[in-house]
Amino acid sequence: xxxxxRKANEEDLExxxxxxxxxxxxxxxxxxxxxxxxxxxxxxxxxxLDLACGDCREAEVLADFAAELSGTPSAEVSLTGIDVxxxxxADAARRLGxxxxxxxxxxxxxxxxxxxxxxxLPGLSQLGGDFDLVFLRHQNYWNGARDWEEIFDHALAKLxxxxxxxxxxxxxxxxxxxxxxxxxxxxxLVRSEFNPETRRLGTPGKSIDRHVAVFRRKP
Numbered sequence: 001x002x003x004x005x006r007k008a009n010e011e012d013l014e015x016x017x018x019x020x021x022x023x024x025x026x027x028x029x030x031x032x033x034x035x036x037x038x039x040x041x042x043x044x045x046x047x048x049l050d051l052a053c054g055d056c057r058e059a060e061v062l063a064d065f066a067a068e069l070s071g072t073p074s075a076e077v078s079l080t081g082i083d084v085x086x087x088x089x090a091d092a093a094r095r096l097g098x099x100x101x102x103x104x105x106x107x108x109x110x111x112x113x114x115x116x117x118x119x120x121l122p123g124l125s126q127l128g129g130d131f132d133l134v135f136l137r138h139q140n141y142w143n144g145a146r147d148w149e150e151i152f153d154h155a156l157a158k159l160x161x162x163x164x165x166x167x168x169x170x171x172x173x174x175x176x177x178x179x180x181x182x183x184x185x186x187x188x189l190v191r192s193e194f195n196p197e198t199r200r201l202g203t204p205g206k207s208i209d210r211h212v213a214v215f216r217r218k219p
Contacts, residue, residue, distance in 0.1 A: 008199065009057060012208045015197045017061045019212050020166065023191045024069060045075030045107065049131040049158055051118045051151060053081035056092040058137055063109050066133045069164070074102070078110040080127060086115045119147050121154035130160035136167045137209070141178050152178070153185045159217050164190070168209040170201075175211040187215035 046066040050056055063077040070077075083089050093113045100109040116124050134155045141148045155165050165187060169175035179192060192213035200207040 012199055013058060013061050015195060015199075016058060016168070016209050016212075017065065018197075019193060019195050019209065020061070020065050021068070023166075023193050023212055023214050024065070024164075045072060046070040046077045046133065047129070047131045047160070048077060048079040049127070049134045049155075050079060050081040051121075051134065051136050051155060052139075053083050053088075053092065053113075053137070054085065055088040056081040056083075056096070056113065058135070059092065059096055059111060060109075062133065062135055064106065067107060069133065072107075074105055074107045076102075076107040076109075079112070080131075081111070081113045082116045082118055082121075082124070083113075084115065084117050089113045089115045118154065119150040121151075121158065127158070130163065131158050132160050132163045134158055134163070134165045136165075138170050139167050139174070139178050140170075141174050141181065142171075145177075145181075148178075149181055149185070152182050152187070156182070156185060156187050156215070156217055163216070165215040165217075167213050167215075169211045169213075170206045170208070171210065172205060175213070179213060182213075182215055186218050188218045190214040190216055 046069065048062050048066045050059065050062060059079055059081065063079050066077050067073050067075040081089070081092055096111045098111055102108045114124065114126060136155065139148060159165060167178060169178060179189060183189060192211060194211055195209050198207040198210045
């Protein structure tokens with residue numbers, strides 16, 4: 001990876017972190033500093049599930065964001081990433097390892113990466129209990145709507161009480177379709193936000209983390 005691409009990816013992640021905080025700050029049910037309840041059966045302050053994560057470049061951003069949502073930025077976080085591409089999962093595991101001890105205001109981080117199909121999430125017994133945050137970066141609803149409906153449905157089902165599902169999208173129309181489908185499946189939209197700093201790509205109308213949306217499960 002060239003230095004220019006690496007720098008662009010790092011800047012994308014900084015923008016993603018800012019946008020997630022902006023959306024969470026508008027969530028009356030889960031403002032930063034107000035939660036603090038761990039997922040059922042978890043010894044960590046927060047559990048994160050990153051679906052279709054690729055090489056999971058966003059892992060540290062998500063861990064920090066989940067800690068903030070838990071009410072304690074220095075809280076411990078465990079993150080599980082899942083993708084069908086074994087090579088990308090291996091890259092994520094090599095880059096992040098399994099454990100990072102607490103440092104510089106951050107709590108302990110535990111990372112686990114699994115090769116698996118998110119459409120078959122209920123069959124992955126390694127996942128254990130529910131999650132405080134489930135994340136899908138650049139959901140791809142146009143590329144197999146039926147599969148993505150299954151993924152969205154499983155993602156909502158894995159939310160702990162008070163948990164949140166967050167998605168980002170490359171395209172305007174695809175984002176609108178995802179909002180509609182997740183709402184029909186039982187997700188209640190907290191907020192959807194356009195990213196004014198989004199980095200545009202070569203395809204017209206496509207850009208990095210163009211939209212972000214956060215959902216909770218409907219009562």
